[in-house]
Every structure is written in C-alpha cells, then in structure tokens.
Amino acid sequence: DTGVSQDPRHKITKRGQNVTFRCDPISEHNRLYWYRQTLGQGPEFLTYFQNEAQLEKSRLLSDRFSAERPKGSFSTLEIQRTEQGDSAMYLCASSWDRSSYNEQFFGPGTRLTVL
Amino acid sequence: AQKITQTQPGMFVQEKEAVTLDCTYDTSDPSYGLFWYKQPSSGEMIFLIYQGSYDQQNATEGRYSLNFQKARKSANLVISASQLGDSAMYFCAMRLGYNTDKLIFGTGTRLQVFP
Numbered sequence: 001d002t003g004v005s006q007d008p009r010h011k012i013t014k015r016g017q018n019v020t021f022r023c024d025p026i027s028e029h030n031r032l033y034w035y036r037q038t039l040g041q042g043p044e045f046l047t048y049f050q051n052e053a054q055l056e057k058s059r060l061l062s063d064r065f066s067a068e069r070p071k072g073s074f075s076t077l078e079i080q081r082t083e084q085g086d087s088a089m090y091l092c093a094s095s096w097d098r099s100s101y102n103e104q105f106f107g108p109g110t111r112l113t114v115l
Numbered sequence: 116a117q118k119i120t121q122t123q124p125g126m127f128v129q130e131k132e133a134v135t136l137d138c139t140y141d142t143s144d145p146s147y148g149l150f151w152y153k154q155p156s157s158g159e160m161i162f163l164i165y166q167g168s169y170d171q172q173n174a175t176e177g178r179y180s181l182n183f184q185k186a187r188k189s190a191n192l193v194i195s196a197s198q199l200g201d202s203a204m205y206f207c208a209m210r211l212g213y214n215t216d217k218l219i220f221g222t223g224t225r226l227q228v229f230p
Contacts, residue, residue, distance in 0.1 A: 031216060042119075042206050042220030043160070056215060089158065095216075101167075102210075103150065104218065106160035 004107035025094030119221035138207030146212040
C-alpha cells in the first residue's frame, strides 16, 4: 500500500495556459476526490468519482475545470485558461466505500502558482 | 447551511500536557459523520478520528479522543500527552447523510507543542 500519489508536486504556469494534474489512488480504493486548498483555509470540495463515474461536482467549479477517471484507477484534473485566482494546493484523496468510516486518504497535493 | 466552525486559529501546549481543539458544526441532516485530520507542514492530510452522528459513545484512537456533544453540535478533539510531533494544522470536517460523500472542512487550528 503505497498511498495516494500526485504528480506534479509543484506547477508554475502563466495566466491563460492549460494545466493537468494526475492522481493515483490507493489501489483497492473505488472512490476518488479532488479538493482545492488556499492559504489559511481548509480544503474545499471540487468533485468525486466512484470508479469511473463522476458522482458530484461542486457548483463553485468553473467550466474551465474538468476531471476524468477513465478506467476507474488514476484521475486527471485539467484547468483551462488558468487565472491567478486558481493558485492553490490541489489535493486528491481516495477511499473504499466498504471501510468502517469510508475515511478519505489524502495525497501530498499539487501546488499550482499562476503568474 | 452546512458549515464547520473552528474558532481557535492557534493553540499552544506544553509537551506531555493535554489540549482540546474546538469544532462546532451546523446541519439539519440527522445523519452525518465528523472527522479530524492533521496536516503537518509537509501538506499531507492525515486521518485521525471519526464520529458518526448515531454513535452513542465518544470515539477514541490512541491519544486522540473526540468529545461529541450532539445537542451543542460540537465535536472537540482532545489530544492527551502532547508530543512535539503533534505540532501541525488540525482540521475538523463533516460528511453529510446519504446523498453525498464530500467533506466540508473548517478553517483549521494551528497547534504548537513546546518543550
């Protein structure tokens, strides 16, 4: 069990560019979540998947954001036409819905800086 | 509106002493779960403890216990015998009933343990 991994760990981009982040969940976990965390705040929910199905998406999520989990394993989060307000830590988490608490295990995050 | 409130931006505690981190929540849903996570400076969120809304007893996990007062809508984390390695941000989070799996986080409390 190697834990949740995210790539890249850091990304610096210019405003208007597209960026894509990858998340590899814990292997037996069927649920995968994306959160965004800005400085001084707790994580904010973006979206989550059960296997390959996207079950919920935050209403706060702009149309510039899209997430996929095509084979029910790894997931990608793409941000198109980045804005300075997108600068944040993007956290991925996974869980197994048959565990006692369905607790979410988090990855180390991808820190995005938009210049 | 569903919300988590953590009113202590920062707390100090001496090594080996106990400390309580406050968390209040707001929901009208009768079924919910409450979580505490630790976020060290490395950034990775670490699951600590869980309390379900129908659980009759307060949850405990090693040095962590949750003081659950349902009528007051509070779920305070108690850390006994603090260690230097406990210095971190601590987040309280809530998962609502049956139709969603997302977590709603508070703004966190920074705990500093001194020798």
